Amino acid sequence: MSLARVHNFAISLDGYGTGEGQSRDAHFGHAGDRLHQWMFATSWWQPGGSGGVDDVFVRQHDPGIGAEIMGAGKWGHPGWHEDPEWKGAWGPNPPFHTPVFVLTHHVRPSIEMEGGTTFHFIDASPAEALETARKAADGRDVRIGGGPTVIREFLAAGLIDHMHTVIVPILLGRGVRLWDGLEDLHENYQVEATSSPSGVTHLTFTRAGT
Amino acid sequence: MSLARVHNFAISLDGYGTGEGQSRDAHFGHAGDRLHQWMFATSWWQPGGSGGVDDVFVRQHDPGIGAEIMGAGKWGHPGWHEDPEWKGAWGPNPPFHTPVFVLTHHVRPSIEMEGGTTFHFIDASPAEALETARKAADGRDVRIGGGPTVIREFLAAGLIDHMHTVIVPILLGRGVRLWDGLEDLHENYQVEATSSPSGVTHLTFTRAGT
Numbered sequence: 001m002s003l004a005r006v007h008n009f010a011i012s013l014d015g016y017g018t019g020e021g022q023s024r025d026a027h028f029g030h031a032g033d034r035l036h037q038w039m040f041a042t043s044w045w046q047p048g049g050s051g052g053v054d055d056v057f058v059r060q061h062d063p064g065i066g067a068e069i070m071g072a073g074k075w076g077h078p079g080w081h082e083d084p085e086w087k088g089a090w091g092p093n094p095p096f097h098t099p100v101f102v103l104t105h106h107v108r109p110s111i112e113m114e115g116g117t118t119f120h121f122i123d124a125s126p127a128e129a130l131e132t133a134r135k136a137a138d139g140r141d142v143r144i145g146g147g148p149t150v151i152r153e154f155l156a157a158g159l160i161d162h163m164h165t166v167i168v169p170i171l172l173g174r175g176v177r178l179w180d181g182l183e184d185l186h187e188n189y190q191v192e193a194t195s196s197p198s199g200v201t202h203l204t205f206t207r208a209g210t
Numbered sequence: 211m212s213l214a215r216v217h218n219f220a221i222s223l224d225g226y227g228t229g230e231g232q233s234r235d236a237h238f239g240h241a242g243d244r245l246h247q248w249m250f251a252t253s254w255w256q257p258g259g260s261g262g263v264d265d266v267f268v269r270q271h272d273p274g275i276g277a278e279i280m281g282a283g284k285w286g287h288p289g290w291h292e293d294p295e296w297k298g299a300w301g302p303n304p305p306f307h308t309p310v311f312v313l314t315h316h317v318r319p320s321i322e323m324e325g326g327t328t329f330h331f332i333d334a335s336p337a338e339a340l341e342t343a344r345k346a347a348d349g350r351d352v353r354i355g356g357g358p359t360v361i362r363e364f365l366a367a368g369l370i371d372h373m374h375t376v377i378v379p380i381l382l383g384r385g386v387r388l389w390d391g392l393e394d395l396h397e398n399y400q401v402e403a404t405s406s407p408s409g410v411t412h413l414t415f416t417r418a419g420t
Contacts, residue, residue, distance in 0.1 A: 184383065199401065201403045
């Protein structure tokens with residue numbers, strides 16, 4: 001069975017998955033890199049990093065994944081669709097190495113990158129996008145890559161099988177919140193919290209039977 | 211030095227400290243007792259309960275405390291001020307055993323209860339209330355007892371020295387949120403997260419130098 005999985009999705013204590021004021025030079029707005037410093041300290045990110053609980057969680061990002069779905073806000077800064085040269089925020093060899101489906105009203109031709117990543121642009125509902133991505137994943141799982149709006153919509157539609165979020169002990173105060181409108185979501189999942197010596201808390205939602 | 215301390219203040223993953231629809235029969239609105247089940251399972255609450263990390267945190271509630279400040283929403287259901295017989299939600303012997311200052315625009319004469327609790331009613335700013343409570347505490351600490359609006363106001367005013375909140379792995383979806391408008395609050399504190407086998411995560415904010 002091909003699962004829909006979320007990995008390493010960081011939020012602040014007040015639930016923001018990205019800050020306010022996103023731009024080409026500030027992919028997470030005023031949050032800067034504060035939501036991801038725990039990740040930069042892992043051995044997965046850099047030699048000499050820690051191999052502890054943050055590292056074992058972060059390493060679940062790739063295995064078994066055959067495609068990603070991401071929102072237009074992850075793919076590019078506001079206004080990217082007016083830049084025909086924009087190819088995403090990750091350079092010539094993006095860290096996906098699979099087909100990536102970008103949900104957008106501004107569809108454009110697919111872009112083949114180095115390392116196995118191809119960006120496809122689709123204007124589709126969450127369920128339609130997941131069906132398309134599953135076909136491309138060829139039996140493997142589909143990563144729902146964010147941002148917060150996309151993950152929230154997939155959760156609300158009941159499409160997420162496994163979710164790993166990381167609560168970072170900061171208060172951003174503004175931005176885009178993950179949890180809005182998801183009352184009683186926990187009832188469909190086994191929820192587990194694991195605090196790390198780094199200060200973050202890993203939160204996993206695992207759907208019964210998956 | 212007399213500190214201002216918060217203990218055992220439970221919030222949902224989406225940050226709600228109380229639910230929607232508070233009434234005489236539903237002190238936490240639609241949240242019911244879901245924010246406090248972790249507490250009922252401790253040995254502090256009942257013989258035979260667990261003596262683990264939830265228990266050692268919950269037992270910090272009383273030692274060293276000489277007075278409490280609470281909001282009108284903790285003291286009574288909406289409309290309590292139209293009931294001259296209302297004496298709080300805790301029966302004849304409330305679990306405070308100190309002076310308790312209720313912040314309200316509906317002041318009334320003080321009420322002396324069994325066991326050392328006296329309820330006083332004051333219409334005051336957070337700073338004024340804390341000054342009053344500190345005098346009554348006679349050198350001991352002051353507990354800021356909630357609800358979420360009161361704690362948020364004391365945090366925003368920079369008056370909290372130590373805060374223990376408990377993140378409960380549920381999504382309430384609506385109610386009163388603790389964190390709104392507290393951008394960068396963490397910068398004034400040492401923040402630590404400790405997950406418990408019960409599923410909750412204890413979050414402590416300790417002010418530098420306290």
